[in-house]
Every structure is written in C-alpha cells, then in structure tokens.
Amino acid sequence: MKRWLAPVLPYLAIIGLTAGIVIADRPFWIQLMIGICITAVLALAWDMLSRTGQVSLGMAAFFGIGTYTTALVDPVAGAVAAWTAVVLVCAVAAILLGLLTLRLRHMYFAIATLGFSLSLQVLVTAFPDITGGAGGVAPALLAGGEPRWQLVAISGLLLLATATSDILLTRRFRPAFFMIRSKSELAAASGVPVVRSKIMAFILSGIYAGLAGACYGGLYGYVVPGDVFNSNWSIMPLAIAILGGMDTTAGPLLGAFVLRALEELARAWIGGIGYQVVYGAVIIAFVLALPRGLIGFVTKLVRRDTKGDAHPRLQEGRVKS
Amino acid sequence: MDLSVVGQTLLLALTIAGLYAAIASGLTLEFGVMRIVNFAHGEFVMLGAFITYFLETRYGLNPLFGAAVSGVAMLTLSWLVYDTFLWRILREDEHNQILATLGLSILIVNLAMILWGPDARVMHAPDLLPPLRLGAITIPGNNTVIFIVGVLLVAGLVFFMKQTRYGLLLRLASDDATLAAYTGVNVNAMFRLSFIIGGFTAGVSGGLVALVLYVHPLVGTDLVIRAFAIVALGGLGSIGGSLIGAAILSAAESLVGTFVPGGGSWGYGIAFLLIVIVLAVRPLGLFGSEQRS
C-alpha cells in the first residue's frame, strides 16, 4: 500500500460512502450509515481515552448527557447555544469524573465509570420535573429532521473524531499516552504532565460521546432515558474498538462497519429478541482468532507482502495494569 | 421515622446482602487467582436460577436441592468453558480478556432470551423456614435461608482458601503465577479450579435468587453489576471484605428505596454514586490492599 494512501483512506471512505448514500437516497442505507457513524464516533472516543490507560465503561453517561443537554437548552436558548452547551457540559462532566477516578486502577476505574453512567440513568428518572423523567425528553431536532442532512452532519462529526484520533496518534501524544498507560511514573519522569494529559483525553472522549448522543437524540426529536443511558452504548464502543484494533484510528472505524453490518444481518435472521447472540459469538470468535483485531490482522497481511518487519513474532505483549 | 420500619428494612437488606456477597465472592476468587474480570459470572447465576426454578415448578424439587443441582451444573459448565476457550484467553492482552468474558455474557443472555423469552417468572416455593419475628419486624423464612446459605458459601470459600492445601496452591498461583509454575504448581489446573469453584458458587447463588427474586434472563447482569460494586467497595482480593461491601450496598439500596418517595429504583443509582465517591477517597476499596505483581 502506498505510504500516503493509508492515513487518508479512512477520510476518503467516510466521505465517499456518505456521498454515495446521500445521492442514492434509500432510507435503509441512510439509517444504517447513520447508525454506523454514531457507533464509530463512540468507538473512537473510547479508544482515545483508553490510550491513557483509562478503560471506560461509562460512555453511555456522556452519550445521554449530550442528548439531554440539547433537549434542555434548545427550547430556552436556541440550537447554537444547545450544541455549545453539549460541548461545555460534557467537558465539565469529564473533568469532574476524571479527577474523581484519577487514582483508580483498571478494574476499579471501569466499575466507577459504569457506576457513574448507571447513577445518571436513575437520577434522570428521579427528577421528572427537570428532565421529563421516564416519559422522556425532546432533544433538538438535527438538520430539521431530514435524514440525508442528518447523515451529512453525523458524517461531519465522524470526520472530526477521526482527525482528533489521528492527531492523538502523532509523535507528540501517542508515545506519551502509552507511557502513561504502561507506567505513569515513567511518563512523569519524562516530563509528561500526566494528570493534564489524562483529563484532556477524558474531555475529548466525553465531548465526542456527548455530541454523538445529541445527534442520536436529534434523529427523531424524542428519547426516553433507557434509549441513551443504556449500557449497550458503553459496551459496544469497547467491543468495536478492541475487535477493530485498539490504539488506531482505522480499527474503531473498521470495527464499527463490520460489527454493525453483522448486527443488522443477525437482526434480520433471528428477529427482535436475542439477535445479539450472534454478537456474543462473533466477539468470542474474534478474540480467539484475531487477538490484535481486524487492523492487526490486515497489517500482518500487508507486512507479509512488503517484508517490512524483521521479527515475525507479532504477539502483543501483555499490557500490565 | 418508625424505628421498626428501619429495622425491618435493614434486616431484610442484610439477608439480601448474604446473597450479594456469595455472588461477589465468586468474582473475587476468579479475579484474585486468574486476574480476569469475569463479566459472565452473572450469567452463571442466571442459569442457576433458571435451573432451580424449572426443577421446582416442573418436578417439585426442594429449592435447596435445586440450588445444589444448579451449583453442580454450573461447575460443569464452567469446566467446559474453561477447557474450550477460557484458558487460551488467559494468555491474551487484558483488553481481549475483558472482551471475551463480555462476549460470553452477551452470548448466554441472548440464548436465554431466545429459549425462555424476556418475561420475568416467579417461583412460588413454600417457605423453607418459618418467618422470623422480632417484635414488630418480620423476616420471611426464605430470606433467612438465603442469608444462611449465602454466608455459609462465603465462609466456606474463606476456609477453603486459608485452611486447605488446594487453597494454599490457589493463593500461590494468584500471588505469582510464574513463580508458582517454577515450583511445580500446575498453574493451569489451579486457574481451572478457581473458575469452577466460582461457577459452583454462582450456580448455588442462582438457586437462592430463584427463591426470593424474579427469574429472568437479565437478572444476572443486574446482580453482577452489584457484585462488581461490592468487590470494589470491599477491595479486590478480600473475600471476607465482600460481606461488608455487600452489607453496605444492600443497606444503602434498601434505605433509599424505602424512605425516598419514588425511590424504588433510586437505590441502585445512589448506591453507585456512593461507590464512585468511596473509590475517589480510597482508590483500592475499603479493605483493598496493594495488588501483588
């Protein structure tokens, strides 16, 4: 593969697919692509955070915060204010949660973030006067409700997320983040401002998850708490990023495409209840067969062609907690 | 505030805590020995619950025996799972391990949904013990049973780990698997042992679940999330700590659920908020110790 093509490919793919689907104007493909893009944004957001060693099970929290923020701000202050509010509220929430969980190690961090998102769901249901409670809420409609423009907007968000992920994989950030993950004292002893870096990753992750949530809520202009504060929105990004290939930009993207496609197939084949069983089976099969994710597998194939790596041992080393 | 209502709430919560602790201790054991977070643990509980439920409703089998059967069944299933794919996962990256057990969990939950549907079932079992009356407080007999069995399970596990030869080997394997292997311990066998014991406790706990809670495919997920919280509160590696963690979580849940209007589902969320805060102050849980290498 040409050296310049690989980094640009994700952007071309996103733009190309979006353009094609918008032109074709078939509702099924539009909705499918919207779903893929939203999931991909979440997966990228999760991966950005996990590069600093913060393995989150709380993406759903920010997803829901995004939805509810537009719902609460839009009627009062208009669309621009609503979307700005999403960014600000998610940033603040990320800073708070990030500081609270700063010293937590892997499993505890995951539990704490999971707990945070579960509490939010309950708290939202508990204050119906403010949040509409179990009855739901009306987020700001995205792009006037027109599906093709919604897809364009969401694709735009995905492009931003992709670019952010790529920036965080450049020389300035990638090694520093990995060092924080492996042994944060080592990073600090190399001059890396660990706390600031971790919080920054948290903020970016939270903002993108929130924006994805706001877009999701804006698809139909109505959601109930269970739609967005659902642990599925926490588990799927994790699964997709890992299966697609962690620590990359292409991995979460590819994973989102492949897994959402599989999910749709399974839904068609098995029906509404229990179709996710295929999901579970696929995850297990992937972990056994492709331990470095789809991207790892693809890279291996490409390497074999170009004989790049002198060491055939491609087994990933253990990431210590 | 009526003290007897507080008392009733707390004592009932205590009985449920016995169940929670039994579930959490299996998780703690598995994590302590294999360093793996078994997200599918709750699903073994759920399967155990269904087994006990079916045995009772179709064959009239006493739920205590049903729980024992569930325990053995889940022990066997765990053995199968370990030998077919889990042992391979243990050599993988941490993230792949999390994903693998998550995948297993999703697989089992959805299989259950397909087989038995999402509806909740109730096992109308007779009281195994007469209700306990303390003044104005009444504890249903079956609650007392789950408390006793739950605590026995946890105590049994602690005894096993501290006083038996296999327990010692398990602790060796958990402390430093590489070193243990060099001293001749069959580490793989020890990992398998911890997993099947975990499965056994999950199965028995499932039987207890059928006794006092609704039986449905998602009951395991609900419970295992609480189990994680308990493990975090009590501190990883401390099986006994899970008793205290369970008591705290259950009490918090029940108190909020009883005394806050409309707080029925609050308890869950408030309890979790508590955990986030506890972990913020004590990052290793209330009784956690520095993790061994």
Added chain:
Amino acid sequence: MSASVIEVESVIVAFGGLRALDSVSVAMGSNRITGLIGPNGSGKSTLVNAISGQIPATAGTIRVDGRDVTRMRSDRIVQLGLARTFQTPRFPPQLTVEEIVAVPLIYGRGAGLFLPGLRTAADVAGFCGLGTRRLVTCQNLTVTEMRRLEIARALACGPSVLLLDEVMAGLSHADSIEVMELIREVKRAGVTVVIIEHLMRVITSLCDDLIVLNNGKLLAHGSPSVVLADDAVREAYLGKGFKV
C-alpha cells in the same frame, strides 16, 4: 568543597507506621558522582523517589539547585533539570526505542543542555549504544538494551542532575564497563550523578563520594576509602564480628 546541588534536610518518609526514611539530612556535591549504598530496605530507592517527586516526603525539605522541590510534581522536577532511571521501567511494548527517547525531548527541557552534540532522539540513542536499534520495538529488546534505553530516556530529559537506580544489575561485565564509561562521560559534561549501587567494583571505581543508609537513617557520608573502612558500615553490610 564544591557547591551542593541536592540538599536533603531532615526528610522523613513514612508509610503508615513505617519510616522508610527517618530524618535524613545529607547534601550531594555538584558535578560529582555520589554513590548511594546500603543494605536492602535501607531507604535508598525511597530517597531517590522523594528527591525526584515520585513519593511525597512526609516531613523535611529537599532542595535541588537551591529550588525547594519537596512537594513538587515529578514532571515539574524534570523541567528543573533532574532526571532519574527506574529499576523496572515498563516500556509500552509497541513503542520503538526512538519513540521512547523522544518523549523527554518533547516534554522535557532539551537534551543538548549539558551534553553537547545530543540534540535528537537518534543522537541520545547512539550515545547509549542503541544507535542500530533505534527502530526496534520495546517488546523485541534484550534486558541489557532495555537498561540502556532507560538511561537514554533519562539523558533525553537534559538533566543537570541524574539519579541512577541500580543500572548495573544483571549486566555482563563488558556491558557494565561500557555503562560506567558512559556515566563518566556524563559527569565530564558537567552533570551531577547520584547512583544507587550494590556492586563494589562499580562503587569504588566510579564514585567520588559515598552515602550510606541503614534502616532509613544516614550512617556515613564521605569519600569511598574512608566510608568503606568504617566499622559501622561494615557491620551494617556484613554483620557484627565479621573480619575482613
């Protein structure tokens, strides 16, 4: 007497009831190689951790180049010009030698400061004998190479003070001689070096001064010949009644 670049005043580091450092006061001279020795558990690593900011001192003051660094964050201490190595650096397996060495170059204060000719990650890697292994990922390095990498990483911080935590452990004789020469070159460039060590031949051939710790307390401080002949020091290491 050369100026003191590290001043430790009555520092206590306590973990619960245990005092890893019990009111230690000592100064380390500028542009000298000071050896930090003592039996296991005497507090050597704790002292280094306290100076470099990994562990906060419970009481007392630590000054580096006159600046009070007692409760400073370790990344800020790096900016002031103090770098350290770790006994067990856990490098991310997928990063290359060059990527690791580049991190302090980006976040620290620049390598060229005290070691002229070292500007890029490649320069620093080459200086530490890893020139040909620049693009190799950490998971494919030998233990010795990882040791060199850790030194390179610390040097890339551009330090005027370098703390080395048992860098010789497990090295072959030939490798340890190379590393010792590296340390001497670093000193020649004006850097102050503090080295935790167990190997006697390294201590005697390398160190200008010796600090001996025992049970968290300062036992002796002075030139190697004097300190090593001290009875109390011998007793701490070898036990009472051992005649050499």
